[in-house]
Amino acid sequence: MSDDCAEKTVETELEIEGRKVKVRAQMERQLPPWGKTTLVGKSLRRVDGPDKVTGAARYTHDVQLPGMLYGKVLRSPHARARVAELGLSAAAKLPGVLAVLGPGDVRGVRLGGREVLSAEASYAGEEIAALAATDEETAEEALSLIRVRWEPLPHVLEPEDAMAPGAPALQPGGNVLGGGFGPQTPGKPEVYERGDAPAALEAAEVTLERIYETPAAQHACLETHGAVAAWDGDGLTVWESTQGVFFVRSALCEALGLPASRVRVLCPFMGGGFGSKNSADRYTLLAALLARRSGRPVRMVLSRREDFEAGAYRPASRQQLAIGLTRRGRIVALTSRAVNPVGSALEGHYFGSCVGPVQDFYSCANVRTENYAILTSSPPPSAFRAPGHVQGAFALEQLVDEAADELGLDPVRLRLANLSANDPDSGLPYASNGLASCLRLGAKAIGWDSRKPPRTKTGRFRSGLGVAIATWGAGGGPPAVAQIVLHEDGSVVVLTGACDLGTGTRTVMTQIAAEELGVAVSAVLVANGDTRTTPYCLPSFGSLTVASTGPAVRLAAAEVKRQLLDAASPILGAPASSLLVMRGKVRHAVTGKSVAVASIAASLPARMIVGTSQRGPNPDGVVLASFSAQFAQVEVDCRFGTVRVKRFVSAHDCGRVLNPATWSSQIQGGVLQGIGYALLEQRTRDPGTGRQLNAGLLDYKIPTVLDSPPEIEVIDAAPPYPANNIGAKGSGEPPIIPVAAAIANAVANATGRRLRTAPITPARLLAALSAEP
Amino acid sequence: MRARLAGFSLERPGTLDEALGMLAASKERLTLLAGGTDLYVYLNAGVARPGRWLDLWGLDELRGIHEVGDHVVLGALTTYTELRASELIRGALPLLAQAAATVGAVAIQNRGTLGGNIANGSPAGDSLPPLLAYDAEIGLRSARGRRFVPFDRFYTGYRASVAAPDELIEQIRIPLGAGSSSRACRFVKVGTRAAQAISKVVAAFVLGRAGDGTVDHCRAAFGSVAPTPVRLRRLEQHVIGKRIDPALIRTSSDVLLSEIAPIDDIRSTARYRRFVARTAWQRFMEEVPGL
Numbered sequence A: 001m002s003d004d005c006a007e008k009t010v011e012t013e014l015e016i017e018g019r020k021v022k023v024r025a026q027m028e029r030q031l032p033p034w035g036k037t038t039l040v041g042k043s044l045r046r047v048d049g050p051d052k053v054t055g056a057a058r059y060t061h062d063v064q065l066p067g068m069l070y071g072k073v074l075r076s077p078h079a080r081a082r083v084a085e086l087g088l089s090a091a092a093k094l095p096g097v098l099a100v101l102g103p104g105d106v107r108g109v110r111l112g113g114r115e116v117l118s119a120e121a122s123y124a125g126e127e128i129a130a131l132a133a134t135d136e137e138t139a140e141e142a143l144s145l146i147r148v149r150w151e152p153l154p155h156v157l158e159p160e161d162a163m164a165p166g167a168p169a170l171q172p173g174g175n176v177l178g179g180g181f182g183p184q185t186p187g188k189p190e191v192y193e194r195g196d197a198p199a200a201l202e203a204a205e206v207t208l209e210r211i212y213e214t215p216a217a218q219h220a221c222l223e224t225h226g227a228v229a230a231w232d233g234d235g236l237t238v239w240e241s242t243q244g245v246f247f248v249r250s251a252l253c254e255a256l257g258l259p260a261s262r263v264r265v266l267c268p269f270m271g272g273g274f275g276s277k278n279s280a281d282r283y284t285l286l287a288a289l290l291a292r293r294s295g296r297p298v299r300m301v302l303s304r305r306e307d308f309e310a311g312a313y314r315p316a317s318r319q320q321l322a323i324g325l326t327r328r329g330r331i332v333a334l335t336s337r338a339v340n341p342v343g344s345a346l347e348g349h350y351f352g353s354c355v356g357p358v359q360d361f362y363s364c365a366n367v368r369t370e371n372y373a374i375l376t377s378s379p380p381p382s383a384f385r386a387p388g389h390v391q392g393a394f395a396l397e398q399l400v401d402e403a404a405d406e407l408g409l410d411p412v413r414l415r416l417a418n419l420s421a422n423d424p425d426s427g428l429p430y431a432s433n434g435l436a437s438c439l440r441l442g443a444k445a446i447g448w449d450s451r452k453p454p455r456t457k458t459g460r461f462r463s464g465l466g467v468a469i470a471t472w473g474a475g476g477g478p479p480a481v482a483q484i485v486l487h488e489d490g491s492v493v494v495l496t497g498a499c500d501l502g503t504g505t506r507t508v509m510t511q512i513a514a515e516e517l518g519v520a521v522s523a524v525l526v527a528n529g530d531t532r533t534t535p536y537c538l539p540s541f542g543s544l545t546v547a548s549t550g551p552a553v554r555l556a557a558a559e560v561k562r563q564l565l566d567a568a569s570p571i572l573g574a575p576a577s578s579l580l581v582m583r584g585k586v587r588h589a590v591t592g593k594s595v596a597v598a599s600i601a602a603s604l605p606a607r608m609i610v611g612t613s614q615r616g617p618n619p620d621g622v623v624l625a626s627f628s629a630q631f632a633q634v635e636v637d638c639r640f641g642t643v644r645v646k647r648f649v650s651a652h653d654c655g656r657v658l659n660p661a662t663w664s665s666q667i668q669g670g671v672l673q674g675i676g677y678a679l680l681e682q683r684t685r686d687p688g689t690g691r692q693l694n695a696g697l698l699d700y701k702i703p704t705v706l707d708s709p710p711e712i713e714v715i716d717a718a719p720p721y722p723a724n725n726i727g728a729k730g731s732g733e734p735p736i737i738p739v740a741a742a743i744a745n746a747v748a749n750a751t752g753r754r755l756r757t758a759p760i761t762p763a764r765l766l767a768a769l770s771a772e773p
Numbered sequence B: 001m002r003a004r005l006a007g008f009s010l011e012r013p014g015t016l017d018e019a020l021g022m023l024a025a026s027k028e029r030l031t032l033l034a035g036g037t038d039l040y041v042y043l044n045a046g047v048a049r050p051g052r053w054l055d056l057w058g059l060d061e062l063r064g065i066h067e068v069g070d071h072v073v074l075g076a077l078t079t080y081t082e083l084r085a086s087e088l089i090r091g092a093l094p095l096l097a098q099a100a101a102t103v104g105a106v107a108i109q110n111r112g113t114l115g116g117n118i119a120n121g122s123p124a125g126d127s128l129p130p131l132l133a134y135d136a137e138i139g140l141r142s143a144r145g146r147r148f149v150p151f152d153r154f155y156t157g158y159r160a161s162v163a164a165p166d167e168l169i170e171q172i173r174i175p176l177g178a179g180s181s182s183r184a185c186r187f188v189k190v191g192t193r194a195a196q197a198i199s200k201v202v203a204a205f206v207l208g209r210a211g212d213g214t215v216d217h218c219r220a221a222f223g224s225v226a227p228t229p230v231r232l233r234r235l236e237q238h239v240i241g242k243r244i245d246p247a248l249i250r251t252s253s254d255v256l257l258s259e260i261a262p263i264d265d266i267r268s269t270a271r272y273r274r275f276v277a278r279t280a281w282q283r284f285m286e287e288v289p290g291l
């Protein structure tokens, strides 16, 4: 590294998906904040937009290699069963089938502690055997020729049944585990405590206790999970629809015993992950193993049904919350007892803990959370956009509204009065905190002052307003390395390992590099998501891509600029410090004498300038979080029990907005996904077999554009954020966190009825409306 | 699992007569392909019937919307987009245009046909209640000739109809006055979300009144509440000759509930469907203009 502070490394902390982790980081060169910018902060069109709309962009699904085979997986039709006998020979003999694998063929190849093919299925949809054939139809026919003698075992799908006495033990330690960032400590909950919540509840002037339930929700990425694997000698190349090429690589290296240098993982374009594509999956390894066995490239792309059945999901939750307040509305105690059914997740398997909001949304001295993970005969869940917080906010943010009703206080004022200046958990100050302005600006935009109590509403259509907030650790951090190459003709390549999930990463990195370097956007190309050619970074998860890779790109650009000015100095006969780069030219600040960037680069012995930099540590002693406040206006049709979201205002503090257009799409997408979670989406299963009944987009309904309010108004309420050199925090996850609670609160304001179970379906709403208030 | 295409063949007759000849000559049952918006879903799910498929899409004889005498005649290949765009339909048979606008999304509406919706016979088909409410007749055609079947006698059970293996749907015929603007009418579709949703309940109502305010014409047709789309004849009879008042709305709702038999499935529950069917009817009755 050419940084002057190269040797110094320090320990620093970053928060990923609600979990704080410590890493080592190299000190970075301090860059002053940008003054007036010409590109950053502008709604630059997506640099890859034309490639996407013309079909030139190559996604994993599009990869076609000479001789490529199609891989398919045989999955368990039972929720829990042992394979007593597996007959693969008929399938293997079918012309066109070139490789068949059963559990016995891949013994020892493990992923996340599990064999990649299982002789004992712990959920319907679990992988039992795999094969590859010259075309998809032959592969599917071959699957139908596999003979399995199943020995069904007793299964449990619902957490209540798994916890009941006499339930079959799904793992030796029993079905009840501690929750947290993964199941742990058999038999005991994960407990978090500050102050003395039980005593404070006891002593509180007002207490409320309520139970909230949320469904298992699925990611429904437009691009289903998939990989294409090809061997070249003992080297492996894998195209994977993933959020993080380096995590996929390490999983492959570990499972197959290969050095990182021999495994190349690529993901230039991908069609959505939302937390479900953070690393390699079984299909990735199966593609690699089938490719090795057949000597041909293998494409293993899940069908939509498989994507639902074997894929990932946000776990359901049942949360029992209690709140204690003073009569004047000061929150003095909060408790949560949460049950998370986590399917067949193994210890340490990340699923997202729903107790976070209770711990960190409000200033409250006495907090206790008790968190259980319950094993069931279901697939393991995974991270899903703000894992845990979405479930937790649905509960807490309704409870706070219920408390406001009880006390006769305005929900916005009650929230404002209980916001915390410092991070409630650590007591440390936030690096910046715009939550109060989010609430104020959002309230103004939605017309909160016109909100009326439910009793004033009559008739078939009733309108209501609701609010909810979110806090989410989104400061990003190291490791993230960027490399910038200035070529002899003045064109620039930015190399970053970061995958662009469709959020606009490539566009925003172009803006940062072009801004810092002083060159035109058209001169910059971002090449990303390739473990062989692009430098290391974490997956695009935890709302961290911009705040992690962005500062590294700016540093690398500054480093290239430094070398460029040094080279220009003798040409222009002026010290580098008096030069600046503007519109592709290096010019003297006073005399205006200039020379084109291209001619400087061409005159260099190396014919190129290379700058490599890495993201430095986060500042000590402060907490990095993004904030949002959301407001929903709904119209409830009391005769059909339907809810229309008429208006939605989403106010955010994510630091500096680098590109208002891509930022707004990110927020609107999050809101729409939240509307699906609030009103439409839930997994339904056959209790007898555990098979999902709505495994597909026909019956698993995600919202369409017609389900969206005509306008999702996005407000930037960010104060300056000093904790990294681009001034930006993450905004990927915050927009989905409060949505469902804001909608439920608006429904309560419209009807006077509390819907404590999501999704708020017409059947549930009608039942609530016909019940006694 | 998808269907193996090797088991399928596709033939493209150039004229209607050629198609009818192929139907008459074939010993195996041919599959007729119109817009393919149902059949391709079946192919993808591996439940399509293999064998010979006959592509009707090129047969102009099966297209067009015309006024013939005192009928509106619609070719079986009429698409939803054509229904939505037709002045004749929008003016004379508005429920059909409204139903067409709720089918799938634009791409499906460009390709999906009325004949396909009828022949597919899903109890949730959105064009079917309007056709029942408008007293449509289905024109079946074979090499043996043409016959008309009143639509409310077309289905014989779940996805089963009176059409013979050598017959195709040629046209749909609707009396011009069926949708007279002097009659109140309404189309109701309740799905899981605002678009691209299979109906949990779909309904079409037409109601006319005599000079003295009593009901002299009533059609109430529902989808997704029974194995086939249904006309609720007892309900219709119940309101004929009466004046619309709260008592009639109440008593007719009871008749309605006794006449439908919805089921629980993954899209909805029987209970919710009964509730919504009744509510849709009550709302219509309450809001009949001039009450």
Ligand SMILES: Cc1cc2nc3c(=O)[nH]c(=O)nc-3n(C[C@H](O)[C@H](O)[C@H](O)COP(=O)(O)OP(=O)(O)OC[C@H]3O[C@@H](n4cnc5c(N)ncnc54)[C@H](O)[C@@H]3O)c2cc1C
Binding pocket: B031, B032, B033, B034, B035, B036, B037, B038, B039, B040, B041, B056, B076, B077, B102, B103, B104, B105, B108, B111, B112, B113, B114, B115, B116, B117, B118, B119, B120, B124, B125, B126, B127, B167, B168, B169, B170, B196, B197, B198, B199
């Ligand atoms: C994404 C999507 C959304 C949809 N949404 C809706 C919706 O909202 N509401 C709704 O009602 N439907 C919906 N459908 C179903 C479908 O679009 C309709 O049923 C459509 O009318 C079928 O017409 P088609 O011409 O495409 O039929 P095809 O698929 O070509 O044929 C359907 C059936 O009819 C038979 N057939 C076709 N034409 C004739 C004929 N002339 N004579 C005899 N038999 C014939 C075929 O043999 C086949 O059995 C949807 C489908 C999709 C894929």
